[in-house]
Amino acid sequence: MLRRxxxxxxxxxxxxxxxxxxxxxxxxxxxxxxxQDLRPAVTLPVTRVVMFNSGVGYFSRSGExxxxxxxxxxxxxxxxxxxxxxxxxxxxxxxxxxxxxxDSREPIxxxxxSFSINLNGDPSLAGVLQQARGERxxxxxxxxxxxxxxKLTGSIVGIELQAVPVxxxxxxxxxxxxxxxxxxxxxxxxxxxQLRFLNPVLESEFRRALEVxxxxxxxxxxxxxxxxxxxxxxxxxxGYVIESPIWKTSYxxxxxxxxxxxxxxxxxxxxxxxxxxxxWANVRMALISGRPISFKMDLYDPLFVxxxxxxxxxxxxxxxxxxxxxxxxxxxxPDPVAMNPATQNSAxxxxxxxxPNFNGQGLVGNNFAFQNGFxxxxxxxxxxxxxxxxxxxxxxxYAAPQMxxxxxxxxxxxxxxxxxxxxxxxxxxxxxxxxxNLGAQLAERLSTGAVTDAxxxxxxxxxxxxxxxxxxxxxxxxxxxxxxxxxxxxxxRVSIYNPAVQAKHPLLGLRFKNTSGVHLSQGPITVxxxxxxxxxxxxxxxxxxxxxxxxxAIDLGTEVDPQNGPGSGRIxxxxxxxxxxxxxxxxxxxxxxxxxxxxxxxxxxxxxxPNRTNQQFKLVETDRPIExxxxxYRFQVAVKAGEEKTFVVNEERDVATTVQxxxxxxxxxxxxxxxxxxxxxxxxxxxxxxxxxxxxxxxxRDLTQVKADLARVATDQDRIRKNLAATPREAEVYQTYLxxxxxxxxxxxxxxxxxxxxxxxxxTARKAFEDFLANLTD
Numbered sequence: 083m084l085r086r087x088x089x090x091x092x093x094x095x096x097x098x099x100x101x102x103x104x105x106x107x108x109x110x111x112x113x114x115x116x117x118q119d120l121r122p123a124v125t126l127p128v129t130r131v132v133m134f135n136s137g138v139g140y141f142s143r144s145g146e147x148x149x150x151x152x153x154x155x156x157x158x159x160x161x162x163x164x165x166x167x168x169x170x171x172x173x174x175x176x177x178x179x180x181x182x183x184x185d186s187r188e189p190i191x192x193x194x195x196s197f198s199i200n201l202n203g204d205p206s207l208a209g210v211l212q213q214a215r216g217e218r219x220x221x222x223x224x225x226x227x228x229x230x231x232x233k234l235t236g237s238i239v240g241i242e243l244q245a246v247p248v249x250x251x252x253x254x255x256x257x258x259x260x261x262x263x264x265x266x267x268x269x270x271x272x273x274x275x276q277l278r279f280l281n282p283v284l285e286s287e288f289r290r291a292l293e294v295x296x297x298x299x300x301x302x303x304x305x306x307x308x309x310x311x312x313x314x315x316x317x318x319x320x321g322y323v324i325e326s327p328i329w330k331t332s333y334x335x336x337x338x339x340x341x342x343x344x345x346x347x348x349x350x351x352x353x354x355x356x357x358x359x360x361x362w363a364n365v366r367m368a369l370i371s372g373r374p375i376s377f378k379m380d381l382y383d384p385l386f387v388x389x390x391x392x393x394x395x396x397x398x399x400x401x402x403x404x405x406x407x408x409x410x411x412x413x414x415x416p417d418p419v420a421m422n423p424a425t426q427n428s429a430x431x432x433x434x435x436x437x438p439n440f441n442g443q444g445l446v447g448n449n450f451a452f453q454n455g456f457x458x459x460x461x462x463x464x465x466x467x468x469x470x471x472x473x474x475x476x477x478x479x480y481a482a483p484q485m486x487x488x489x490x491x492x493x494x495x496x497x498x499x500x501x502x503x504x505x506x507x508x509x510x511x512x513x514x515x516x517x518x519n520l521g522a523q524l525a526e527r528l529s530t531g532a533v534t535d536a537x538x539x540x541x542x543x544x545x546x547x548x549x550x551x552x553x554x555x556x557x558x559x560x561x562x563x564x565x566x567x568x569x570x571x572x573x574x575r576v577s578i579y580n581p582a583v584q585a586k587h588p589l590l591g592l593r594f595k596n597t598s599g600v601h602l603s604q605g606p607i608t609v610x611x612x613x614x615x616x617x618x619x620x621x622x623x624x625x626x627x628x629x630x631x632x633x634x635a636i637d638l639g640t641e642v643d644p645q646n647g648p649g650s651g652r653i654x655x656x657x658x659x660x661x662x663x664x665x666x667x668x669x670x671x672x673x674x675x676x677x678x679x680x681x682x683x684x685x686x687x688x689x690x691x692p693n694r695t696n697q698q699f700k701l702v703e704t705d706r707p708i709e710x711x712x713x714x715y716r717f718q719v720a721v722k723a724g725e726e727k728t729f730v731v732n733e734e735r736d737v738a739t740t741v742q743x744x745x746x747x748x749x750x751x752x753x754x755x756x757x758x759x760x761x762x763x764x765x766x767x768x769x770x771x772x773x774x775x776x777x778x779x780x781x782x783r784d785l786t787q788v789k790a791d792l793a794r795v796a797t798d799q800d801r802i803r804k805n806l807a808a809t810p811r812e813a814e815v816y817q818t819y820l821x822x823x824x825x826x827x828x829x830x831x832x833x834x835x836x837x838x839x840x841x842x843x844x845x846t847a848r849k850a851f852e853d854f855l856a857n858l859t860d
Contacts, residue, residue, distance in 0.1 A: 128141055131365050134374060136328070136375070137327075140321060141322055147316065148314065149313060152309050158304075160325070161324040165324060168323035172318065173312060175316020177310055177318070179309070182307070182309070184305065185305050190294065201292070208241045211238055216237055219235075221235075221277050222234075234269065236260035238258070238259075239260060241256055255272065329353060331566070332608075333606065345571060346570070348571045350602065351564065351565055351566065353563060354369070354562050355560075356556045369547070370548075571597050576686045577687050578687075579687060579688065580714070585644075590617070593630075593631055594630060596628050600626060631716075637681075639680050655759060656764065658858050660857060660859060664739070669737050671732075672733075674730050679724060679725050679726070684723055687719045688718055691715045700733065700734055703732045744855065748775050751775075754768060795830050795833065
């Protein structure tokens, strides 16, 4: 139902008038809605399913409606958020989407209590009528009712119990009291045959309450109603994205066991699961081998924004002023939304899978047509054939009807067979065309017949699509295998050795090139040698034309023994920069792979050696790898039957060591001088630095000696002073002690002066040496 926008902000003086006008308009709209709700709901079956590898699926429902119609759907409560986020609604006959409504999370009791007649608690007829007191009704009584006309029209006054004689006793009977044209009338409820509310709004409310009860038998599901408004019969479509299991792939790879040079045959199957609660009957299906970003967002629960509480300001009443209109326009400003018919008729849109002629152009593989053309069906697995080729066998038969021949029973039978074959071929071509149309329309612009301002749908980009040729029927909670690939591919037998996988033996495998023309999604591969099981492997996503290695068994006929070589290291350069000396040492590591082929056939061995480029290792004096990945180098070695070989991988890297020359002992300087790789200019500067270091060391030695002499004199003075304290002044030795103290004082003055001079000289020599080292650059 269409709800026009109301003006939410009106002047206080006109609020009452606006409220009255809105109330009348809403009442009229409610009457119209009541009439619309009386129409039966339309069922739209699932007609198209698009599965992705990101945990979601796109489901499309389409069908025909007549005039104003309502479509009722039911979804699991967990899917409602995805439904609100992604629902696509289209009306292809010039109609429009009026509204979409869905149940809230509130319990059913609260929902039922919101209707005019509350159906909670299983009310009786008397209870229902008691809630509708004052409403007008039409009552049809039983033909056997006494003193009652066949049909009554009036308003409900109430329900009362009256005692009615039954034999010798009185029985209470429920009686409906009505106000009719002729006055009050009483009708026993047991005599009522039919009762109808004359108020369409109340009748609609009662009907909707019953529908809520009917839709809520499954407590885990929520009802969604879509209202379409328009004239005449037309096609409508509802699409949405909800959580679904990813579709998976499984492959069969058949090798030529006889060694006749036949190409391997790759057969691919898609695993599709219908986990919904609805059967899929003849739905068009497409499989997208991409991983679009998908997320969940809580749009189902009501969200409220906290608002501040503001106290109103009180002012004295003023005389209301009047205002003139502007020069440009006088009167009411028009509502741009109401004046735009395109906006009023707009419907929800989504730029995905919505073209009304969506019939599957551009599909894949065997039983599929790829995006830009068709691919002939190859032979099936085991010689059967998914598509087969009828051309050669039917060429002559197709020409037979054009020949002038006699009318014999044999020719009539032949002509009948030709017609049947032509009809089958025409059906197959039509199905191919439908599949081709489906794929192309997945990338076409979204239909905008019922929507204005619709966005243009983009191409699928890097995604790859598989669209099934034939309609798919799949019961609920069932799974199916659908063929998507059936092609010969290019492949070469190899043995793949990686010590981290198997330390002793390589693995039998293939280097195959995806020449199928289609994208191969990740999945397991079961390998057969002829018709014999050979092993299992797994492949990640492979683009058309891309090469990939796969392994499926252990090669017991080949043995590999990896050995670490001695390794070596040498200094390649010595440089100095502002007192920092950097020494670069080239370190070489060697890895030997001893290979023994004890089988009766030649082997092509692929050795996976760790790729240590991030550790600055480089290959030297080693054959170029045929391939390198982020984790390994791949080297290819041909080994004949019974042959032994050794394959060597040499790697080097530079290891730099930096030391800072300082005023510490000069062993660092002498070590650098001893290096033959040090340049002569650096050695000359380092020799000069050693001379400066020697001068500084001499100053340090002299200063140390002076400090030792001062300490010696101080100790001797302390001894003399103690002796003086213990010796009488009249003693002859007392004067000797005084003379010696005076001599030592003069010596201390001389040593102190020398110490001061040496300290200044030592500081100058040390600073000159440190400055020289700090600016040392070759």
